[in-house]
Amino acid sequence: MVLSDLGRKLNAALSSLNRTPVVDEKVLDALLKEVCAALLESDVNVKLASQLRQKVRGKVKAIFEGGGEKARDANRKNVIQKAIFDELVNLVDPGIEPYKPKKGYPNVIMAVGLQGNGKTTTCTKLAVHYQKRGFKSSIVCADTFRAGAFDQTRQSATKAKVAYFGSYTETDPVAIAAQGVAKFKKEKFEVIIVDTSGRHKQESELFEEMVQIGSAVKPDMTVLVLDASIGQAAEAQSRAFKESADFGAIIVTKMDGHAKGGGAISAVAATKTPIIFLGTGEHLTDLDRFSPQPFISKLLGLGDVQGLMEHMQDLATQNPDRQKEMAKKLEEGKLSIRDWREQIQNVMNLGPISKIASMIPGLSQDLLQGSDEEGALRMKRMIYITDSMSSAELDSDGSLFMEFAKDGKPIGLTWRVSRVARGSGTTVREVEELLCQYRMMANMAKQAGGKNGWLQAMQKIQ
Numbered sequence: 001m002v003l004s005d006l007g008r009k010l011n012a013a014l015s016s017l018n019r020t021p022v023v024d025e026k027v028l029d030a031l032l033k034e035v036c037a038a039l040l041e042s043d044v045n046v047k048l049a050s051q052l053r054q055k056v057r058g059k060v061k062a063i064f065e066g067g068g069e070k071a072r073d074a075n076r077k078n079v080i081q082k083a084i085f086d087e088l089v090n091l092v093d094p095g096i097e098p099y100k101p102k103k104g105y106p107n108v109i110m111a112v113g114l115q116g117n118g119k120t121t122t123c124t125k126l127a128v129h130y131q132k133r134g135f136k137s138s139i140v141c142a143d144t145f146r147a148g149a150f151d152q153t154r155q156s157a158t159k160a161k162v163a164y165f166g167s168y169t170e171t172d173p174v175a176i177a178a179q180g181v182a183k184f185k186k187e188k189f190e191v192i193i194v195d196t197s198g199r200h201k202q203e204s205e206l207f208e209e210m211v212q213i214g215s216a217v218k219p220d221m222t223v224l225v226l227d228a229s230i231g232q233a234a235e236a237q238s239r240a241f242k243e244s245a246d247f248g249a250i251i252v253t254k255m256d257g258h259a260k261g262g263g264a265i266s267a268v269a270a271t272k273t274p275i276i277f278l279g280t281g282e283h284l285t286d287l288d289r290f291s292p293q294p295f296i297s298k299l300l301g302l303g304d305v306q307g308l309m310e311h312m313q314d315l316a317t318q319n320p321d322r323q324k325e326m327a328k329k330l331e332e333g334k335l336s337i338r339d340w341r342e343q344i345q346n347v348m349n350l351g352p353i354s355k356i357a358s359m360i361p362g363l364s365q366d367l368l369q370g371s372d373e374e375g376a377l378r379m380k381r382m383i384y385i386t387d388s389m390s391s392a393e394l395d396s397d398g399s400l401f402m403e404f405a406k407d408g409k410p411i412g413l414t415w416r417v418s419r420v421a422r423g424s425g426t427t428v429r430e431v432e433e434l435l436c437q438y439r440m441m442a443n444m445a446k447q448a449g450g451k452n453g454w455l456q457a458m459q460k461i462q
């Protein structure tokens with residue numbers, strides 16, 4: 001997965017801070033150096049990385065002042081971790097709200113980007129996304145430069161059951177775009193996506209064509225489609241497009257690959273434009289909504305409760321009431337082991353584990369190691385363990401497995417743990433691990449809504 005290397009390195013840097021007994025400026029310098037090196041290695045622009053370093057330093061300066069006082073290292077760790085988290089969020093958050101399509105209105109979305117970036121595929125994915133959410137959606141193929149472009153649109157739109165428009169004979173892309181948009185507006189379509197050409201004999205002709213199509217169809221939103229693997233070139237490419245197409249949103253494709261991906265982050269900063277979706281595969285449903293904070297949280301292995309809840313809503317078609325109840329419990333931090341098991345089972349039915357597991361707080365780091373098959377096997381063992389639990393245990397918050405001292409402090413595990421291990425053909429250690437992961441999930445879910453929740457949860461985890 002794109003950026004998973006960066007996530008691992010950042011996580012390692014922040015974890016090492018937690019293990020340091022004394023936090024002084026030397027520790028801060030070493031930490032920031034490590035964070036910057038991780039960013040640079042994943043192709044984030046050097047200027048952005050050094051800006052992040054300065055901003056964090058500026059934000060935390062005050063904690064080192066007041067010399068003679070006894071150092072409050074735990075508090076220093078909090079302040080530093082929060083500053084780094086916030087600045088990572090700022091890297092992918094230009095602070096601008098993207099356009100949101102309105103119901104009962106013909107929202108025209110124009111897609112631009114170089115050929116091969118995944119524009120045509122993304123147009124269909126977008127149409128499917130909005131169609132699923134009740135918008136009557138359509139695609140106009142205004143790419144007359146590439147032979148076969150209209151056929152590609154026709155095939156994928158037919159597969160996705162989305163209306164499409166294009167021409168085998170008309171050679172003027174501006175005319176096709178105008179005709180298609182007029183037709184779909186007349187037919188009361190609510191989302192009309194215009195796919196433009198991504199290549200020309202001369203680059204200037206491509207940009208000129210975009211300007212002309214733009215003035216013919218007057219898009220409500222122009223989207224730049226960027227390939228995650230283009231690295232540092234993303235910045236120059238996005239700047240060039242911004243000058244002529246003035247896009248208001250970015251979709252980064254091929255996030256499922258092995259590219260470094262930091263270049264796409266630089267494109268956000270260079271053009272001050274928000275990312276709205278990530279393309280995560282070749283299938284029509286491989287499109288994830290993007291929001292800065294959950295993205296960074298997931299990147300750092302802290303889960304993405306918001307994304308998980310959206311996924312659960314997508315799953316709601318099968319059993320809407322149960323899913324609604326689960327979403328509420330998750331929000332309130334009241335998920336029992338039984339509920340958690342149900343979520344793991346849902347995840348297993350959803351396809352590649354690497355994609356969904358990172359959304360479940362407490363699961364990501366371990367399950368993302370190795371192949372999807374290995375991950376699936378690990379999840380299956382977790383299910384075996386819960387299968388050996390009694391009803392009361394499943395409905396509990398895990399405290400039945402703990403022994404407590406008189407003052408309420410946990411002092412050990414009860415006989416139930418070895419019984420479950422024997423019954424499930426696993427080890428006491430595996431059962432312990434499962435309980436620990438469940439507790440992390442419960443903590444994360446509880447904290448997710450609260451202020452600075454991520455920080456407290458992270459400290460509990462490490």
Ligand code: GDP
Binds near residue numbers: 198279
């Ligand atoms: P266009 O030239 O920009 O219209 O690009 P296409 O839509 O034809 O896509 C180029 C290639 O990239 C095709 O093989 C697509 O299947 C593939 N592609 C597009 N988006 C993604 C993605 O998110 N992940 C992966 N793995 N492949 C993608």
